[in-house]
Amino acid sequence: MLWQIAFYFTAGITMLCAAALLLVRQPMHAALYLTTSLLSLAVLFFLLGAPFVAVLQVILYVGAIVVLFLFLVMIAPTRRQQRERSIRRGWWWPALLSLLLLAELAALLILHLPDATMIIASLGPKAVGMALFGPYGLLVQAAAVLLLAALAAVLHLSRNREAQR
Amino acid sequence: MTLTPVLVIAAILFTIGLAVVLLRRELLFVLMGIEVMFNGVALTAVAAGQHWHTATGQVLVIFLITVTGVELAVALMLVLLAHRLLGAERVEELRELRDQEEPS
Numbered sequence: 001m002l003w004q005i006a007f008y009f010t011a012g013i014t015m016l017c018a019a020a021l022l023l024v025r026q027p028m029h030a031a032l033y034l035t036t037s038l039l040s041l042a043v044l045f046f047l048l049g050a051p052f053v054a055v056l057q058v059i060l061y062v063g064a065i066v067v068l069f070l071f072l073v074m075i076a077p078t079r080r081q082q083r084e085r086s087i088r089r090g091w092w093w094p095a096l097l098s099l100l101l102l103a104e105l106a107a108l109l110i111l112h113l114p115d116a117t118m119i120i121a122s123l124g125p126k127a128v129g130m131a132l133f134g135p136y137g138l139l140v141q142a143a144a145v146l147l148l149a150a151l152a153a154v155l156h157l158s159r160n161r162e163a164q165r
Numbered sequence: 166m167t168l169t170p171v172l173v174i175a176a177i178l179f180t181i182g183l184a185v186v187l188l189r190r191e192l193l194f195v196l197m198g199i200e201v202m203f204n205g206v207a208l209t210a211v212a213a214g215q216h217w218h219t220a221t222g223q224v225l226v227i228f229l230i231t232v233t234g235v236e237l238a239v240a241l242m243l244v245l246l247a248h249r250l251l252g253a254e255r256v257e258e259l260r261e262l263r264d265q266e267e268p269s
Contacts, residue, residue, distance in 0.1 A: 004166065011174045018181045018201045027193050034197050041204050045226075048171070048215050053207075053223045060230045065200070065237055072193060072241050076248040094187035098180050105176035109169055118166045118216050123223060131220040132227065143231045150235040157242045 003120070007047050013040040027073045035066050052125040171212040179205030190255040192244045196237065203233050 017037035024030045038061045045054035132140060178201060185198030207226045214222015247253045251261060 007166075008170075014204075015174070015177055015181065018178055018185075018204075021185045021194065021197055021201065022181075022188060027191070030194060030197055034200060037201065038204065041208065044208065045211055048211055050211050050215060050223050050226075053211060053226050056227060056230060057207075060234065065234055068237055068241050069193070069197070072245060076245060076254070091188050095184060098184040098187060101183065102177065102180040105180070106173055109172045109176060118168050118171075118212075119218075120166060120215065121218055123215065123218070123220050127220040128223045128227070131224050136224050136228075139228060143228060146232070146235055150238050153239050154242050157239070157246060 003047065007044070010040050010043045010047065013037075014044060028070075031066060031069045031073055034069070035062055038062050038066065047120075049120045049122040051122060052128045168212060168216050172209060175205045175208040175212065177205075178202075178208060181205075190257060192247065192254060192256065195256065196240055196244065200233070200237070203229060 014037050017033045017040065020033040021030050024033060038057065042054045042057040042061075045051075045057060182198045182201030182203075182205060185201060186195050189195060189198065207229050210222045210225045210229070212222070214220065214225070247259060251259070253259050
């Protein structure tokens with residue numbers, strides 16, 4: 001019972017902070033709401049019995065990805081007059097489409113899924129590591145190549161164009 | 166505890182991210198909406214992995230986080246370049262794909 005209270009409370013925080021992205025005006029506030037949403041999602045992972053992924057969520061998402069967002073917010077100042085009208089007219093049609101998608105997903109999940117009881121058992125870092133470097137070892141190396149390619153791409157994009165002319 | 170509420174929560178997260186992508190016009194907010202969508206997918210993967218008691222779901226989330234970091238590094242660099250070279254912060258300001266000068 002306590003587990004369910006904690007789970008639904010954290011899920012509510014996650015969804016509220018994500019929905020706040022629709023309304024806030026300042027990019028820095030949006031980055032903070034995104035951080036809160038990511039942290040409560042890490043708590044959800046922990047409650048579902050995945051402590052390793054929860055820790056990685058904090059380290060990688062909050063420690064690396066949000067920091068990238070903050071760098072961009074600090075480097076590129078937003079123009080003030082464009083903050084006022086962040087959601088303009090014509091917003092209701094995408095909103096209606098999103099609501100339709102949500103209703104369809106919820107109906108599919110509620111109606112057509114067998115209501116299987118889920119036994120929460122913790123799968124620790126050892127099991128994840130055995131799977132990661134056992135059957136998925138090739139994918140780890142592919143991810144390494146992907147990271148190297150991204151490094152080369154960012155270095156190419158961020159070179160100083162003025163100095164080369 | 167059943168699997169269905171977790172999947173519904175993940176679907177709500179995904180839809181919120183999609184709504185952020187569709188409704189906000191700023192490039193930075195579009196990227197944040199993509200992050201929220203990734204989070205919904207990650208919650209689905211973890212819930213399914215825990216449901217069947219296998220580590221594959223968590224492995225999928227680890228790769229998802231890696232690919233998200235790669236995508237975000239390149240995309241944020243492009244947003245910064247769009248701001249620097251074109252002065253564009255919003256989606257509708259990116260309409261200079263056409264060449265300026267006439268081809269000779």
